[in-house]
Amino acid sequence: MTIDADNPAPVPAGGRRRETLSSQVIRTLADRIRQGEYSRGSQLPTEKVLIDELGVSRTVVREAIANLRASGLVSIQHGVGAFVRDDAGIPPFRLAPERLTMVENQLKGLELRIGIESEAAALAAERRTQVDLDAMAAVCDAMDDAIRDVVRDSQTDFEFHCAVAKASQNEHFFGIFNYLGETLMPRMRLQTKDVEDAVFQANLARVNAEHRLVLAAIAERNIDGARLAMRQHLTVSRDRMIERMRRGG
Incomplete structure (x- = not known):
């Protein structure tokens, strides 16, 4: 196979430029x-x-390899050569922001969190350190302050779940929760803006009570209890979302 190097990018009558040589090589590889x-x-x-x-x-070959590296298809071992990545061609997981404006898709995201975070809590019960316990307790105390001051954001909620994920001692749990939480929670926060203060405080107090049940199970190294407490906590959130969907709100 030989790519035409004499006239790589003429402008046809329609005014649309053909591929450059490097683009052709990139596409071929x-x-x-x-x-x-x-x-x-x-x-x-x-x-x-x-x-x-x-x-x-x-030069063209090197430009193409550099582009494939930037695209995540190849990796470079200096002094050896270019290698196809083991995850080449596998699209990264992402939740499309434009779809998350729909409550139904927020619900799917929450269901995903239930599966991931329940297991993270179980691992946290097995592996947590005192530093982890102190971090979770501090966030629960901060949420008490947020309830008192009617702080209408989900930051302390997010921080508690981050602390549990960190306590699993598995950075992948933390990484995926950090992504899911940052993607989903801001949209869930918007649903509370018109809620009366007293109702908002009562809901947040219930959430924090559930957090403390998760924390207690982790502190006791109760693996099954931590898994169940986290699942119940997130399941209640899912059920409330379903109820809102039924009411059309």
């Missing part, structure tokens, strides 16, 4: 990776092999 011709974990052909096969310059 990316297609080979996605189609499995270059399998995950394998080393890409050397620069010389690609230059000879594609009929392009070393």
Whole structure:
């Protein structure tokens, strides 16, 4: 296969520029990776092999490899070469913000949290340190202050769940909760802006009481109890959301 290097990007009559040489090489190599011709974990052909096969310059090949690296398809081992990443072609998990404006999709996100955070709480009960317990207790105390002052945000709620995830001693639980919490909680916060102060305080007090039940189970190293307490806490939130959906609010 040889890419036309003599006239890589003429402007046709329609005024639309054709692909540059580097773009053509990027597309060719990316297609080979996605189609499995270059399998995950394998080393890409050397620069010389690609230059000879594609009929392009070393500069073009290097630009293409740099782009594939930036796109997450390849990694570079200096002095060795370029390798197809093990996760090449797998799209990163994300919740589309435009879809989360719908309550139904917030509900799906909350259901995902139930599964993830229940297990994080169980691991926290097994692995927590005193520092972890102190952090969770401090957040519960801060939420008491927020209740008293009618602070209408979800920051202390978010911080408690972060503290539980950290106590699992598994950075992946913390990473995915941090993403889910930052994505979902601001939208859930908007639903409280028109709630009367007394009702808001009562709801937040119930939430914090549930937090303290989770904390107590973790402190006692009650693995099953921590898992159940977290599941019940988030399930109640899910059920309230379902009820709002039924009422059309």
